[in-house]
Amino acid sequence: MRNRDLIAAVVTLILAVALWPQTVNYTNFGGIFPRTVLVLMALLSLYMIIARIRKPKLEAFFLVEHPWHIVVVSVAGLLWIWLVGVLGFVVASVIGMLFLVWFLDKEKRQLRPMLTAALVIVVEVGFFYLFFAKLFLVPLPEGIFF
Amino acid sequence: MDLITSSFVTVFSPGNLLLMLAAIVGGLVAGALPGFTATMAVALLVPFTFTMDPTTGLIVLGAIYMSAIYGGSFSAILINTPGTPSSIGTTFDGYPMAKKGEGEKAITTATISSVIGGLVGVVALLFLSPPLAQIALKFGPPEYFWIAIFGLTIISSLSSGSLAKGFLGGLIGLLLSAIGIAPIGGDIRFTFGRPELQGGIPLVVALIGFFTIPEILSMVAHGHKAHAAASDETGYKKRKGVFWQTAREVFAQPGNLIRSSILGTIIGILPGAGGNIANLVAYNETKRVSKHPEKFGTGIIDGVIATESSNNATVGGGLIPLLTLGVPGTPVDAVIFGALMLQGLNPGPQLFTQNADIVYSFILSLFVATLLMAPIGILGGRWLNRFVTKVSLRYLAPSILFLAILGSYAIDNSLPEVFMMLIFGVIAYVLRELGFDAGPIVLGLILGPLAEQGLVQSMLMGTALAQPWLILFTRPISIVLIIMSLVSAAWPIVVAYRKRRKAGAQAEVKEYAQS
Numbered sequence: 148m149r150n151r152d153l154i155a156a157v158v159t160l161i162l163a164v165a166l167w168p169q170t171v172n173y174t175n176f177g178g179i180f181p182r183t184v185l186v187l188m189a190l191l192s193l194y195m196i197i198a199r200i201r202k203p204k205l206e207a208f209f210l211v212e213h214p215w216h217i218v219v220v221s222v223a224g225l226l227w228i229w230l231v232g233v234l235g236f237v238v239a240s241v242i243g244m245l246f247l248v249w250f251l252d253k254e255k256r257q258l259r260p261m262l263t264a265a266l267v268i269v270v271e272v273g274f275f276y277l278f279f280a281k282l283f284l285v286p287l288p289e290g291i292f293f
Numbered sequence: 294m295d296l297i298t299s300s301f302v303t304v305f306s307p308g309n310l311l312l313m314l315a316a317i318v319g320g321l322v323a324g325a326l327p328g329f330t331a332t333m334a335v336a337l338l339v340p341f342t343f344t345m346d347p348t349t350g351l352i353v354l355g356a357i358y359m360s361a362i363y364g365g366s367f368s369a370i371l372i373n374t375p376g377t378p379s380s381i382g383t384t385f386d387g388y389p390m391a392k393k394g395e396g397e398k399a400i401t402t403a404t405i406s407s408v409i410g411g412l413v414g415v416v417a418l419l420f421l422s423p424p425l426a427q428i429a430l431k432f433g434p435p436e437y438f439w440i441a442i443f444g445l446t447i448i449s450s451l452s453s454g455s456l457a458k459g460f461l462g463g464l465i466g467l468l469l470s471a472i473g474i475a476p477i478g479g480d481i482r483f484t485f486g487r488p489e490l491q492g493g494i495p496l497v498v499a500l501i502g503f504f505t506i507p508e509i510l511s512m513v514a515h516g517h518k519a520h521a522a523a524s525d526e527t528g529y530k531k532r533k534g535v536f537w538q539t540a541r542e543v544f545a546q547p548g549n550l551i552r553s554s555i556l557g558t559i560i561g562i563l564p565g566a567g568g569n570i571a572n573l574v575a576y577n578e579t580k581r582v583s584k585h586p587e588k589f590g591t592g593i594i595d596g597v598i599a600t601e602s603s604n605n606a607t608v609g610g611g612l613i614p615l616l617t618l619g620v621p622g623t624p625v626d627a628v629i630f631g632a633l634m635l636q637g638l639n640p641g642p643q644l645f646t647q648n649a650d651i652v653y654s655f656i657l658s659l660f661v662a663t664l665l666m667a668p669i670g671i672l673g674g675r676w677l678n679r680f681v682t683k684v685s686l687r688y689l690a691p692s693i694l695f696l697a698i699l700g701s702y703a704i705d706n707s708l709p710e711v712f713m714m715l716i717f718g719v720i721a722y723v724l725r726e727l728g729f730d731a732g733p734i735v736l737g738l739i740l741g742p743l744a745e746q747g748l749v750q751s752m753l754m755g756t757a758l759a760q761p762w763l764i765l766f767t768r769p770i771s772i773v774l775i776i777m778s779l780v781s782a783a784w785p786i787v788v789a790y791r792k793r794r795k796a797g798a799q800a801e802v803k804e805y806a807q808s
Contacts, residue, residue: 152455155727159461166468169483176752177478180745181471188464195457208726211514220513221719224506224694228711231698240695247691251513255687264688271692275699283329283337285703 151206156195163189216251223247235290237276244268300654304661309352313662316356317669323357324364325677327374327501327700331361331568332624339632347636347648351655354632356662358625359411359608362568363666366403366601367674371396371681372693374505378496379568379607381735382576382600384504389592396682400674401539402594403601404667406550410602411663413554414561414609419656422617422645429562429614434754435765438747439774440563441740444570446781447577448733455728456785462729466737467744469494476742477749489709496569498701498714499738503731505697506718511725512690536671542594549579549598557603561610567623568604569739573732575603581784609659615640616652 163185170182211217227243234242248264249256255264279285303309316338323334334357342350365376370387383403390399417425432440448456448463472483473493484490543550553575560571579599580589589596607623614620619641621627633640638648645652684692701714721731748765755764765771 151728152458155458155461155729158727159465162465162468166483173475173480173482174478176749177475177480177482179752180475180741180748181468181482184464184467184471188461188468191457191461191464195455195461198457206728208728213514216513217510217722220510220690220694221715224698224715225712227694228698228708228715231702231711232708236699236702240698244691244695247694248687251690252685252687267688268691272695275695279699279703283703286706287699287702288708 149205149208150199150203151208152195152204153199156192156199159188160192160196163192219250220247223250231288231290233290235292236287237272238290238292240272241265241268244272296649296653299650300657303348303650303654304352304658309349309658310661312349312353313356313658314665314669316353317360317662317666318673320357320360321364321367321666321670321673324361324376325367327368327372327376327505327696329700329703330377330497331358331365331379332628333703334358334361335625335632336628339628339635342632343635347633347638348651348654350632350636351629351651352658352662354629355655355659356665358629359605359659359662360666360670362604362608363403363407363411363601363670365604366407366597367400367677370399370403370597371677372505372689373508374693374697375500377568378500378739379572379604380600381500381504381569381732382572383597385576385590385600385732386592386594386596389590390594390597391678391682393592394682395592396678397535397675398539398594399592399597400678401536401671402543402597404670404674405540405543406553406598406601407605407670408663408667409550410554410557410605411608411666412660413551413602414558414606415656415659415663416609417558417606418609418612418616418659422613425559425562425610425613429564429620430618431770432563433768434747434750435768435771436747436774437563437743438751438765439771439778440566441744441747443774443778443781444574444736444740445744446778447573447736458728459730459733462724462733463737465724465729466734466739467741468737469499469734470738470741471745476746477753489707489713494713494717494738495704495710496738497704498710499717500735501697501701502714502717503721503735505693506715507722507725507731509690509693509697510719510722512686539594543598546595546598548582549595550602552582553579553599553603554606557606558610560603561607561623562613564614564620566743567611567625568607571603571607572600573736573739575599577781581781586788605663612659616644617641 167185170178170185173181223243223246227239230239230242233239245265245268248268249261255261276287280287320334323329324331335354338354338357342353345353362377362379365380366383366387368374368376369380369383370391373384373388375381375384387399387403390396445463448459470493473491474481481491556575556578557568557571560566560574561568576596576599579595580586583589583595611623611626615626615630619630619639621630630640638644638651681689697714698711701711702708704710724734725731751764752761755761758764766775
């Protein structure tokens with residue numbers, strides 16, 4: 148249990164202070180809007196900080212069953228997108244999805260369920276590939292394959 | 294009379310009806326796919342309409358437009374991802390309904406509301422076009438600035454916890470909207486030297502990131518519990534009579550339906566403001582006048598009725614300035630504007646006199662398409678609901694991530710934008726854990742450009758005055774909008790005060806009774 152609002156307000160105050168120097172060289176018309184937003188953000192953050200120091204409100208956060216899943220899925224997502232540019236949309240998506248299916252269910256990591264999963268994924272990716280690339284003419288990345 | 298008869302004959306010809314049905318199905322699919330907006334669906338179809346006669350081409354475009362706006366509700370309800378920006382508000386109550394095992398009820402509510410909203414918009418298009426278009430012309434930069442401010446007061450409804458945190462979320466959204474080249478001044482802002490940020494944050498990319506990725510991360514972090522729809526307790530159960538029961542509940546809220554549809558029509562008429570703003574304004578207004586505002590966000594049909602009736606009403610509303618003045622109100626209307634020009638038609642007052650047969654056939658076809666949307670949407674939605682609720686988490690989470698990647702790429706065919714989507718998503722997850730709702734942030738992102746342009750252009754307009762900012766307070770429509778903004782912002786404080794007073798009075802009575 149932590150003072151979640153206080154942490155949130157400190158984060159937004161740091162954001163406002165860190166971004167302010169960038170606005171110094173903006174023209175009058177280009178700078179009026181971001182400057183106003185940053186000032187309001189800093190003031191509101193300060194108000195929240197004072198309010199939560201005077202009257203703390205303890206709340207649970209980041210209380211999850213599998214915290215590592217968040218990290219792995221986020222990193223896998225970034226790698227998947229990077230692979231789209233290298234291997235092409237279809238191949239990268241099949242690999243990305245297959246990895247996540249394997250990772251998310253420890254009980255079904257045997258050959259047979261994984262082969263079924265691979266088949267389902269190939270059909271799903273293939274369907275959307277044809278739908279977008281051939282029907283809607285969206286040029287999906289080809290990479291070194293297709 | 295001849296005009297009406299000939300319009301009926303044209304619209305109800307077998308060929309046109311068949312094409313309309315195909316366009317409705319196509320629009321529903323496009324709308325339901327995250328990242329595939331109504332604008333993209335209509336734009337993609339324009340080349341296919343070249344070879345058609347003008348009336349048929351417009352019938353097809355109108356049908357796909359109407360159904361794509363409605364289709365966005367499917368993914369909003371089932372996977373908490375607004376298929377189009379017009380369905381952002383539908384996630385607030387639609388998804389909680391799906392989590393409670395009421396996905397079919399939510400989809401039925403969205404269908405009926407979309408049909409009613411669509412019909413109201415089309416009726417306004419048919420009967421009120423000239424006067425409404427004239428009012429819209431009176432809106433200048435100061436009025437648009439105040440519309441954006443009025444829109445920002447909605448934050449009080451969208452924030453589930455602390456109001457200050459809701460406004461901080463809105464400011465984060467406004468800050469995100471300032472990334473890129475300044476609309477006036479030309480400054481390159483907050484890009485950190487990355488050229489891909491110069492164009493600003495694409496709204497749909499941010500929407501997918503802010504709504505989809507936190508949901509995926511939450512699913513995988515909490516295991517099967519987060520995907521309640523897939524659990525045995527609340528998962529899909531075949532229920533009889535859901536449609537009629539839901540229809541009765543929806544029609545028991547005529548005020549909500551009418552108010553939201555009218556709001557959608559009016560907002561649709563204003564150039565620059567479309568379904569993405571209308572659905573949030575309607576949600577806010579419905580919550581504000583509701584007898585049980587605390588239940589909003591927990592999965593009640595009131596919110597879904599408001600958002601879905603208003604966003605479909607913007608279709609007819611948006612076409613009013615387009616057809617009567619030649620001013621496209623939304624990006625989709627701009628695409629239709631192009632399609633009209635390509636067919637040799639000039640949008641504007643003369644369209645109603647020189648090509649009346651085409652215009653009235655188009656309006657009638659919108660009416661018919663809106664009605665046809667209902668059976669197709671109910672059947673399609675029911676099937677989708679069964680499908681999503683039966684898919685296990687190990688397939689669902691990767692499949693949603695796959696659709697998010699595909700959708701964010703399809704916007705501009707840009708891989709950096711896909712990275713942007715995922716990074717936004719992870720940030721949105723952290724912000725959610727810190728207590729920031731996605732709603733206010735996205736609202737800030739949507740209204741930021743409108744507010745900034747309104748503010749800066751007003752300052753330019755006001756250079757003749759002693760103080761340029763005075764122009765914001767001197768025009769009659771601006772004053773009305775200022776009053777509306779003040780009332781909307783003060784409303785939650787009034788409600789909280791009333792609640793406190795009531796609770797205090799009850800406590801006093803209790804104390805007195807005990808003594």
